[in-house]
Amino acid sequence: xxxxxxxxxxxxxxxxxxxxxxxxxxxxxxxxxxxxxxxxxxxxxxxxxxxxxxxxxxxxxxxxxxxxxxxxxxxxxxxxxxxxxxxxxxxxxxxxxxxxxxxxxxxxxxxxxxxxxxxxxxxxxxxxxxxxxxxxxxxxxxxxxxxxxxxxxxxxxxxxxxxxxxxxxxxxxxxxxxxxxxxxxxxxxxxxxxxxxxxxxxxxxxxxxxxxxxxxxxxxxxxxxxxxxxxxxxxxxxxxxxxxxxxxxxxxxxxxxxxxxxxxxxxxxxxxxxxxxxxxxxxxxxxxxxxxxxxxxxxxxxxxxxxxxxxxxxxxxxxxxxxxxxxxxxxxxxxxxxxxxxxxxxxxxxxxxxxxxxxxxxxxxxxxxxxxxxxxxxxxxxxxxxxxxxxxxxxxxxxxxxxxxxxxxxxxxxxxxxxxxxxxxxxxxxxxxxxxxxxxxxxxxxxxxxxxx
Amino acid sequence: xxxxxxxxxxxxxxxxxxxxxxxxxxxxxxxxxxxxxxxxxxxxxxxxxxxxxxxxxxxxxxxxxxxxxxxxxxxxxxxxxxxxxxxxxxxxxxxxxxxxxxxxxxxxxxxxxxxxxxxxxxxxxxxxxxxxxxxxxxxxxxxxxxxxxxxxxxxxxxxxxxxxxxxxxxxxxxxxxxxxxxxxxxxxxxxxxxxxxxxxxxxxxxxxxxxxxxxxxxxxxxxxxxxxxxxxxxxxxxxxxxxxxxxxxxxxxxxxxxxxxxxxxxxxxxxxxxxxxxxxxxxxxxxxxxxxxxxxxxxxxxxxxxxxxxxxxxxxxxxxxxxxxxxxxxxxxxxxxxxxxxxxxxxxxxxxxxxxxxxxxxxxxxxxxxxxxxxxxxxxxxxxxxxxxxxxxxxxxxxxxxxxxx
Numbered sequence: 001x002x003x004x005x006x007x008x009x010x011x012x013x014x015x016x017x018x019x020x021x022x023x024x025x026x027x028x029x030x031x032x033x034x035x036x037x038x039x040x041x042x043x044x045x046x047x048x049x050x051x052x053x054x055x056x057x058x059x060x061x062x063x064x065x066x067x068x069x070x071x072x073x074x075x076x077x078x079x080x081x082x083x084x085x086x087x088x089x090x091x092x093x094x095x096x097x098x099x100x101x102x103x104x105x106x107x108x109x110x111x112x113x114x115x116x117x118x119x120x121x122x123x124x125x126x127x128x129x130x131x132x133x134x135x136x137x138x139x140x141x142x143x144x145x146x147x148x149x150x151x152x153x154x155x156x157x158x159x160x161x162x163x164x165x166x167x168x169x170x171x172x173x174x175x176x177x178x179x180x181x182x183x184x185x186x187x188x189x190x191x192x193x194x195x196x197x198x199x200x201x202x203x204x205x206x207x208x209x210x211x212x213x214x215x216x217x218x219x220x221x222x223x224x225x226x227x228x229x230x231x232x233x234x235x236x237x238x239x240x241x242x243x244x245x246x247x248x249x250x251x252x253x254x255x256x257x258x259x260x261x262x263x264x265x266x267x268x269x270x271x272x273x274x275x276x277x278x279x280x281x282x283x284x285x286x287x288x289x290x291x292x293x294x295x296x297x298x299x300x301x302x303x304x305x306x307x308x309x310x311x312x313x314x315x316x317x318x319x320x321x322x323x324x325x326x327x328x329x330x331x332x333x334x335x336x337x338x339x340x341x342x343x344x345x346x347x348x349x350x351x352x353x354x355x356x357x358x359x360x361x362x363x364x365x366x367x368x369x370x371x372x373x374x375x376x377x378x379x380x381x382x383x384x385x386x387x388x389x390x391x392x393x394x395x396x397x398x399x400x401x402x403x404x405x406x407x408x409x410x411x412x413x414x415x416x417x418x419x420x421x422x423x424x425x426x427x428x429x430x431x432x433x434x435x436x437x438x439x440x441x442x443x444x445x446x447x448x449x450x451x452x453x
Numbered sequence: 454x455x456x457x458x459x460x461x462x463x464x465x466x467x468x469x470x471x472x473x474x475x476x477x478x479x480x481x482x483x484x485x486x487x488x489x490x491x492x493x494x495x496x497x498x499x500x501x502x503x504x505x506x507x508x509x510x511x512x513x514x515x516x517x518x519x520x521x522x523x524x525x526x527x528x529x530x531x532x533x534x535x536x537x538x539x540x541x542x543x544x545x546x547x548x549x550x551x552x553x554x555x556x557x558x559x560x561x562x563x564x565x566x567x568x569x570x571x572x573x574x575x576x577x578x579x580x581x582x583x584x585x586x587x588x589x590x591x592x593x594x595x596x597x598x599x600x601x602x603x604x605x606x607x608x609x610x611x612x613x614x615x616x617x618x619x620x621x622x623x624x625x626x627x628x629x630x631x632x633x634x635x636x637x638x639x640x641x642x643x644x645x646x647x648x649x650x651x652x653x654x655x656x657x658x659x660x661x662x663x664x665x666x667x668x669x670x671x672x673x674x675x676x677x678x679x680x681x682x683x684x685x686x687x688x689x690x691x692x693x694x695x696x697x698x699x700x701x702x703x704x705x706x707x708x709x710x711x712x713x714x715x716x717x718x719x720x721x722x723x724x725x726x727x728x729x730x731x732x733x734x735x736x737x738x739x740x741x742x743x744x745x746x747x748x749x750x751x752x753x754x755x756x757x758x759x760x761x762x763x764x765x766x767x768x769x770x771x772x773x774x775x776x777x778x779x780x781x782x783x784x785x786x787x788x789x790x791x792x793x794x795x796x797x798x799x800x801x802x803x804x805x806x807x808x809x810x811x812x813x814x815x816x817x818x819x820x821x822x823x824x825x826x827x828x829x830x831x832x833x834x835x836x837x838x839x840x841x842x843x844x845x846x847x848x849x850x851x852x853x854x855x856x857x858x859x
Contacts, residue, residue, distance in 0.1 A: 026568060029524060063615060109523050109591030109658055133680045135611045138593030265500060265840065265857040389501050390857050401479040408472045415465040422458065 025051050028166035031113040032173040034088075034196070036152035041090070043098060043145040044120060045082055046106070046113045050137040051165040052077040057136045065136035067105055067128050074103040078143040085161035088147055089193065090154045098145035104128075106140040113142075116176055120144070152178045156196045163190040185319050194320065203324040204331040207317075211335020214313050215343070220275050220379065221306060223372050225340060226347060227282035230365050232295060233348050242340060244296040248303025249310055250333045256311030257318060257329050266390040271308040273387045276379035278302035283373035287366050300417075310336065494789050494799045495769060495776055496845035497825060498857040499809035503838040504565030510544055511555035512537060513835060515813075516828035518587035518597075518653070521820045526568060527561045529828055529836050530587040530597060536834070557584055558595065558614065563820070565838070571614030572597075578608055578616050579623040586651065586666070586816070590679065591658035598651030600669040600716070602638055603627065605647040607654060607665065607682070620682030621647040626670075640670040640715075642695035645684040648675065653719045653765070653816075657743070664728060666720040672697060672713040674720050674730055674741070688745035689713055690732065703734050705756045710735055719765045723774050723792070731779075734761035738779070738795060751795020757783050765816045768792070770823040770841075778817055778825055785811040786851060787827065787839075801839075801852040808837065809854035 031046040049057065049065075055077045058069040078100055088095045102123050106112075112122035123144045128134070162169050171187040175196045187194060195202055215221055228241055255261060282302075314332055321328035355361040504527075507513075513529075514536035520528045534542055534554030543549025557572035574580040581599020588596045594617060595610045606621035625647045628637040640649045649671030656663045656679045665675040667687075673695035675687040689695030690713045700710050719731035727748060728741045736755050740748040754762040762781040769776035769792075776798075777790040785804035788797045802811050812833035818826050823841035839855065 027562060063611065107591050107658070108593040111523075131680075132592070133617075134592055135594065135615070135617070138612050265498060265502075397479055397482045401476065401483055404472055404476045404479060408469060408476065411465065411468050411472065415469070418461065418465070 024053070025166040027168045028170070030160075030162055030165070030169065030171045030173075031119075032171060033113075033116045033119055033176065034156065034158070034173065035116060035176040036149060036154070036156065036178065038152055039149060041088065041095070041147040041149045041152075041156065042120075043086070043088070043147065044113075044116070044123060044142070045086075045145070046119075046140050046142050047082065047162075047165065049074075049077065049105070049139050049141045052081045052141065055080070059136060060130070063135050063137070065105065065134050065139060066130065067132065067134070068130045070105060071103070074105065074141055074143075075100060077141055078103050078145075081165065082143060082162070083145055085164075087159040087161055087193075089157040089159075090149050092157070095147040095149065098147045101144040101146055103141065103143045105134070106142050107134070108138050108140065110140065116174065155199070157193050158196060159193045160187060160191065181323075183319075183322070186316070195322070198320070198322045198324065200324045200327050203321050203328050204334075206320055207328040207331035208335040208338070210314070210317060211310075211332035211337075212339045212342075213335070214310065214332075215336045215339030218309075218313075220279060220376075221309070222343060223376060224275070224279050224282060224302070224306065225343060227279055227286060227369060227372055228295065228299060229344060229348060230286050230351060230368055233351060237295075238344065238348070240296045241299050242337075242344070244300045245303040245306070246333065246337050246340075248300045249307030249336070250330075252304045252307030253310050253314065253333065254326075254329050256308060257314070257325065261308060261311065266387065267308075268312055269383060269387040269390070271305060271312070273380060273383040274302075274305040275309050276376050276383050278305060279376035280373055280380055283369040283376060286369035287373070289362070289365075490849055491846040492798050492849050493844055494847045495823070496842045496847050497801060497839040497855050498842055499855055500838040500840050501808035501857070502565075504561050504836060505567070507555055507559075507567060509555075510550070510552040512541055512552045513559075514554055515815075515830040515832075516834055516836060517585050517815050517830050519816045519818045519826050519828045519836065520588050521818045521826060522589040522593070523591075525563045525820045525822070527563075527818070527820070527826050527836070528587050528589055528595065529559050529561075530557055530572070530584050531555070531559070531828070531834070532583060533557050535583070558587065558597075558610075560612075561836075569613070571610075575616060578619045579606060581606070581608070581623075585669075586653035588654045588656065590656035590663075596654040596656065596663065598648075598654055598665070598668065600650040600652060602636060604650050605638075605670075607648060607651055607663075618682060620677060638670060640672065640697040642667070642671040642673040642687070642689065642697050644671075645687075650716070652716050653721075655721055657722050659726075660743070662743075664720045664722065666717045666730065669716040671695065672715060672717060674717065674728065674745070676743075676745075686745060688741070690735075690739060692741060692745050692747040703736070703758060703761065705736070705758075709737070709750070713739075714761075718763070721766055721768070723768055724772070725774075729766055729777065731763040731765060732761075733763050734759075736762045738763055738766070738777070738790075740795075749795065751790070753779055753788055753790065753795075753797060754781060754784055757781070759783060762788075764814070766790075767817045767819040767825065770819060770821065778819070780814045780817045780827060782811070782813045782815050782830065785814060787814070787817065787825070789847075799847050799849060799852065801855045803851070803853045805854075806833075807854070809839075809856060 028048055028051045033044040035042045055073055057073050058066040060066040083098050083100060104123055104127055112118040123142050160171050162171060169189050173185045175183045229238060232238060232241055261267065318325065318328060355364050514532035516529055516531040518530040522528060534545060537554050539546060542553055543551055544553035556570040559570045560568040562568050581604045582601025583599055583604060584597055585600040586598040590596060593612045595612060597608045603624035605625045606619055606623050609618045610616055626639050626641050628639050631637050648665060648667045650669030651665055652668050653666040654663055661679045662685065663677040663679045665677065667673050667675050673687045673689050676685045677683060678685060690711060693711060696712050700712060700714055703714060713732045714734040716733055717730060718733040721729050723729065726743055728743060730739045732739055736757050737750050737752045739750045742748060760783050762783055764780045764782045766777050766779045768774040774792055777792050779788040779790055781788055786800045786802040789799040790797050804810060804812065806812060811829055813829050813831035814827050815830040816828045825839040827837050829835050
């Protein structure tokens with residue numbers, strides 16, 4: 001018996017066909033439209049039929065769908081796999097199971113789901129004729145469902161629940177609102193409840209959480225932060241350094257969201273390499289005992305790089321911002337900031353305790369920084385190796401033009417920073433004079449700015 | 454102090470001023486440099502990190518077909534172990550831990566992950582001696598041709614590799630055995646049941662008809678009912694009745710041949726219902742209506758001898774399909790051709806084995822985003838992706854390797 005089973009298994013494995021009919025597919029793309037109209041929410045959805053398992057599809061000959069007899073099976077598939085699984089919410093209240101208005105079979109080449117109007121026309125249009133030789137595993141099931149709603153002005157949310165369709169499920173969905181807006185989403189696997197038109201505070205909350213989670217999961221950002229604070233643990237300096245980092249990464253993060261960043265394939269590896277380089281640099285600076293009073297400045301420069309790094313993480317989730325893109329970006333930054341503060345709240349006292357009771361500050365700084373530098377050096381070589389697969393650009397007028405444009409941006413940014421500093425000092429000077437003290441300007445040296453007591 | 458601030462402020466203003474002047478001058482220099490020497494055309498960059506490595510120590514053999522399906526999945530067909538050297542297949546020969554030929558049909562997703570693999574001899578059909586060309590039709594079926602000695606048939610499978618149909622029989626028109634003891638075959642471009650080493654197949658979803666580039670032995674385009682395989686019509690160069698007479702080697706200075714030379718290497722349909730045929734060794738594209746009426750022809754790298762310059766083509770993704778991308782396995786480049794005039798406006802690629810270079814670039818296909826995929830035969834044996842970077846000013850002269858840049 002075992003021998004027979006082994007032979008059978010060997011035959012199956014040796015077969016040229018690797019994918020079996022009722023296997024769970026590796027990868028399925030679901031296309032959908034949601035359109036609230038009056039008291040109805042219209043849901044058009046397209047799913048590969050082969051992903052809907054345990055449905056007896058009528059066949060004209062083995063493997064080929066019998067379209068004229070397929071209606072009942074299609075309705076069952078749409079009900080079991082979609083209508084009962086997809087959870088839609090109106091103003092946070094779950095809508096009932098929808099009415100199934102129409103189902104049909106479509107060719108894999110059909111493009112009507114690129115637009116809502118063509119999708120609707122297609123579902124209501126003429127069915128495929130039965131003289132089509134169609135392998136049932138290769139067709140789409142298109143379904144039109146309708147949910148009763150209180151108002152098309154309501155805010156809707158969806159929990160797709162389509163995870164069982166395949167090992168990887170991608171849902172490409174568009175919401176068409178009564179005011180003519182068209183919002184696109186790409187959801188993966190089991191995204192949970194997705195608010196399709198979030199209020200600003202809902203978007204903000206989501207992105208604060210996202211930023212908070214990202215900084216805590218981003219080990220390279222955390223090591224950079226650690227390097228920053230090992231020698232700088234006084235509150236005032238910490239505030240300056242962390243604020244500088246935050247402002248800088250906010251600038252590039254927001255710039256990326258508005259498509260200002262380069263789109264070349266080399267750019268992500270460059271940013272990742274620079275992030276690793278920033279950690280190595282900070283760690284080495286700690287080891288050699290460089291003067292850290294100007295650390296906020298170099299932090300600012302590296303913060304610009306880290307901002308691009310954050311933008312790569314944020315790119316796919318900006319769809320959840322609804323109409324609150326800027327709010328989402330600022331909230332993400334706020335989340336990052338909160339995460340940083342949490343880390344600092346744990347790390348700074350720990351460093352203080354360590355330097356007081358375990359190891360002398362100088363030696364401790366060197367040891368910790370060396371460990372961090374070692375790790376970051378490995379990242380630097382790995383990421384640099386990937387970057388070096390891309391060639392250096394030719395030294396020509398086009399390259400010089402790019403360099404000059406970048407230089408203009410840097411000088412302009414430096415000018416803005418200088419003006420802001422000037423204004424801050426001026427105000428500080430006024431405040432000091434009003435309180436009867438010396439204005440920093442009158443001392444001839446910016447002792448306070450230099451971080452001296 | 455105010456003087457110092459003034460100095461710094463003036464420095465900033467002067468620096469920005471100088472840089473702005475430099476920017477204007479450099480912009481003029483760049484414009485002058487490009488003036489006349491550039492043309493507005495699609496620009497591409499090779500993606501050196503695509504596709505991802507194959508599992509199981511698999512290697513590709515000569516890779517002689519590529520297609521992109523409706524899901525932007527990339528399908529290739531290759532000749533696997535039959536075209537691998539002994540030192541490339543240690544696993545198969547049990548001499549080493551690496552490597553082995555991959556199954557002939559491979560499907561990749563847009564990220565370059567291998568999704569599935571299948572193919573090879575099986576029950577109910579005759580797998581080609583030398584498979585050639587792959588196409589996924591509007592019903593999701595996979596079509597395969599073959600240019601081996603006795604390959605005079607076409608195969609159709611489901612997407613998962615289940616056999617559906619075979620049109621034509623293998624081994625027809627067998628001639629005498631040659632000095633090496635191998636069978637010889639003769640072409641019959643008027644045979645309505647069988648084919649002569651089919652190079653490529655496309656299916657027209659509007660009329661459910663398959664267009665066959667037939668081929669390496671025959672000299673015609675044949676049109677079949679895509680469900681039954683029944684031949685509906687066929688024609689030769691200029692729409693003439695095909696003739697299998699040997700035309701001898703191609704001479705670029707002679708009058709254009711009135712028949713195709715072997716191989717008739719591609720047949721592709723445009724959105725406006727024109728059929729573009731690769732007459733590879735004649736260095737030309739011939740354009741027909743669906744009924745076989747000749748429309749026009751255009752020559753590409755006309756002085757190319759031997760295997761010719763027009764190997765395969767793909768249409769750009771704009772609704773008008775303004776450009777053709779023609780792969781040229783002799784000159785090792787992709788020609789960018791205006792579809793309207795069949796004029797070459799740009800080209801990219803060069804000979805070599807690094808990303809962006811070619812060795813026997815054989816087949817080409819395009820995805821919904823306009824990215825190109827090429828496969829290489831002979832010892833090229835690979836699949837490459839060229840990322841579409843939009844319309845841009847590109848050099849009229851050959852661009853060479855299109856490395857990634859901004």
